[in-house]
Amino acid sequence: MIPSTRCSDDPAALPIQTVFARACDPESSPHPDALRPAIVAELDRVPLSAVAALGPAVREWAAAERTRFAALFDTAESEGCAGVLMRRAALACAPLASLSGAWLQWMSEPGNFEEAISMGLLMLFAADVGAGHPRASRGSAYLSLMQHLRVAVHAHPASHLAQDRRIADQSFYLPAIALTMSRHPEVYQGEIIGLDLCLREAGVLPPLDGVRSRLPHVADWTALDPGLARTSDRAPAVEDARAVAAAFAEGAGPPGATAIDRGFAWAFDALRDWCDETYQELDAARDPAFEMAELVRSRAREASSYHGRYVVEGRPLKEWLTEACTDPVPFLAVLAGSRIIRPGRSGASSLTGRLLSERGPMFRVFPDEDVDTINRWIDALPADPGERAALKPPAHQPRRIRLRTVPETDTGRAPADLRQAYTYLMRRAMTPATRRYALRYVEEWLARSRFGMNSSDPALPAEPPAGGLRPWLLDQHDLHNDDFQHDQGVALPRRADVIDSTLQLAPTTLIDGAWLSGYTDYQLASTERGHFLFETYWDELGNGELNLNHPLIFRDALKDMGIDLPPTRSPEFAAWPDLWDQSFELPVYWLAVGRFPRTFEAEILGLNLAMELSGVGGSYRRARQSLREYGFSTLFVDIHNTIDNVATGHSAWAADAIDGYLTQQAPAARAEVWERIRTGYRSLNPPSGFWARTAARRA
Ligand SMILES: [Fe+2]
Ligand SMILES: [Fe+2]
Known part of the structure; x- marks a missing residue:
């Protein structure tokens, strides 16, 4: 059941990308917390389970997921599209991996400077940001990987990822909520400790497994595993996180332990949902028509302004394109049968040849990666119209996620003195x-x-x-x-x-x-x-x-x-x-x-x-x-x-x-x-x- 606070159709609710970008702002001071009912509902949505039982379960689950993704990448490799999956996996993991550990950013505050637990959390966080060196955070290591894969155009600062239309809403869900909680440590301290522990137990994000095995030397994979230490003289971060969680549970009593369980269980649930959806997306992306459909959907509105005088199969091209803004499949079918496409032969097709050439009417309309997407789609098209008609359009459709807010009221008083x-x-x-x-x-x-x-x-x-x-x-x-x-x-x-x-x-x-x-x-x-x-x-x-x-x-x-x-x-x-x-x-x-x-x-x-x-x-x-x-x-x-x-x-x-x-x-x-x-x-x-x-x- 979709909880009332998490909705895809309420225009007053905040897109999850907006929630993510706002939580990245170091001067955001969201109090009273307009998102609190939504976040509490999200936490409550997941049945409670003790961390003691969930810890091993997360590790087992993560290992099995890595195996599943590894097999998917192997299949893609045999089909010649492992590169597509690497790029998409890197984008899908970007909102979480670019800010790995960021949920601990406000856990220390002047009021708790002398406390062992907040200092233990600060120690974990200092390792996450690579204290002592510039651009040495776990997120910086991830940025290097994205740069290597040439998908980093919106990657820095991380809030800019919210504008990357190639990243599905689901990829923002966990980091957006975790970061929003990070700006309210007074409310979610136990939950943050729990979700942090869960993510460290899980280790390297499973969709990245196929990237790691193909590019073992281009990224600092130790940094990309939040459960590991950053330097060889330190214990694994997951052990420190376990110690902090145990100390917090002991000090805060049963409510503290429950808060940790709640954060942990929610993060595990969110990880599983996200991994499943990412798997479906990557699996769908093995079909060249999937990325082509995405490309058409994203460019159709702009394109409709330039194609008013053409008629295709008795219908103005502008109308085909307008429809393609929401459903690109019919347009793709007519495009595949048009004069500008030679099915199976991108090199002979005028769409990616003459039309995009320096003197063509569509010069530089598409960047290189989009041209690759179009070529890949053309090359996979059967020459036989009957075979083309029998092709099933890619079924995976990412979900839209919005979070309901409540009106903010200024209830607090200013300090009297x-x-x-x-x-x-x-x-x-x-x-x-x-x-x-x-x-x-x-x-x-x-x-x-x-x-x-x-x-x-x-x-x-x-x-x-x-x-x-x-x-x-x-x-x-x-x-x-x-x-x-x-x-x-x-x-x-x-x-x-x-x-x-x-x-x-x-x-x-x-x-x-x-x-x-x-x-x-x-x-x-x-x-x-x-x-x-x-x-x-x-x-x-x-x-x-x-x-x-x-x-x-x-x-x-x-x-x-x-x-x-x-x-x-x-x-x-x-x-x-x-x-x-x-x-x-x-x-x-x-x-x-x-x-x-x-x-x-x-x-x-x-x-x-x-x-x-x-x-x-x-x-x-x-x-x-x-x-x-x-x-x-x-x-x-x-x-x-x-x-x-x-x-x-x-x-x-x-x-x-x-x-x-x-x-x-x-x-x-x-x-x-x-x-x-x-x-x-x-x-x-x-x-x-x-x-x-x-x-x-x-x-
Ligand atoms: Fe000092
Ligand atoms: Fe000093």
Whole structure:
């Protein structure tokens, strides 16, 4: 039974391609969730079954499917059309394989930075995006395969796949729903863990088996198996995913376990449906008439404008073509019998000869792959009209999939004050009112950061340095060192002042990396500059090792001072009486700007450089002296002075990310972009006087 939320005929429902493309947007903030009833209905459609039983079942099923597809490809090989099936299989798998692992993209959030499960998920995700290297995600590996097969014209960014008419709706169903869920981790955490585990258990997508056996060396097949590790020193990803699922089920109790089962069972069901439909499509595509029918259907509307004066078998060609928009079979039959076709002999047919030649009336109307499709169809046509008439048209017809939405209503309230904003923005979910608050907050903060920018304080130079930022970075490091040496004669702060200043840093430092949280988006995390930002975020949170997690190290440092704060995301934390209101100003800016990795990309790049450079060589070393003086742990400042270093550390990466960004700008745009980067740099410590705040309010 087709559930009421999944319909092919409701014009108000969203095409599944639209759902997919929207979920690819790193700034999509779909709350209240217009698709939630549809997604819940999809999850509920599948009977529950325990993961313990389903795990082996998925592996067995996937192995059997690979065998089935392998046999289909062997048959196609014997018919001379394995290449067609490889191309179609690559397209059918593209929406899922191009974003392999992306459903984990928002599972870490400032509110759970210190939690083992979210860090375990981040470790899985970091491997999926190939942290540390640009264009090294599992999806990037898939893009290379598509490029090799010359089917990548709509493949990048992945949202563009939604415009590829060669990809059936069914191929978007699983990734569209998984990615939509990924933008609501607060609702679907268990389900996402379950579906992720299912996909890793399944391994390489079965339709790709015939491609892998024919092209074993043109793709990174290890990367294309989400169950495998990316490097030889790691355990298989599926084992990590099992461990995370077990820990989540244990921590969240029966409802958590049920959510995992639900996500797993749904993904298994969706995989099976999709594989069946893809098998039918590939099987049908062995018949040359199948792709020819697709081609005619896709071009008939446009063609009907040019063929008004021709009459074929007593009927205007325009009418044949209009009909072919929905049913191309009758038109194909008359075309096969027409003068421009020599059945069985594409080389002698004027459709692909004279008409498409340089001087012909249809020059360049078809790209090469379409000409191949037409030639293949002509070559397969029997010369005998009776035999042609007896041919059965290809029966496979892909289904259209739409998801019903509910009207979105703005029910949430904006944060009442700074402290409430801090708590609200701890989570990825955001009401429209909170989103507006965040946007306004960032705009005001940046206006303040621009105020008097050229007149004072350490700032980025007025022009981008010709040789890049690295030499400037070393100069700044020297200055920090000079300041540190200069301060050696100055008395250290009192013990009580050290404790209080550490405490006031808590709202900021316990969300270390939050300004980069937008760069956990799967696609941004693997770009040339985004990979620097994601890896920095990944380092701040300890690379999956809790003893290296900066927020946890800082929390331990506070405990060392006798301060035991509530969980950062709790309202009690924001209400902590010993924390000043001002101590929430900067972290709320971090939390807010992190929501807009594209809108404020230039500013985030500048802020990131300021942040990573701020203590290196100077204030971290000074802080170390103060902490040591009173017997407190220095781990937090020690680790930052090394990991943020200006040669190979975070501040170097921050500079490289900016240099790379600038090289991609058009010459006329560079000055404006540089100003935005400078503003971002200054936004770590903007002026706070009356006139600066007035300028911000006016902005
Ligand atoms: Fe850090
Ligand atoms: Fe850092």
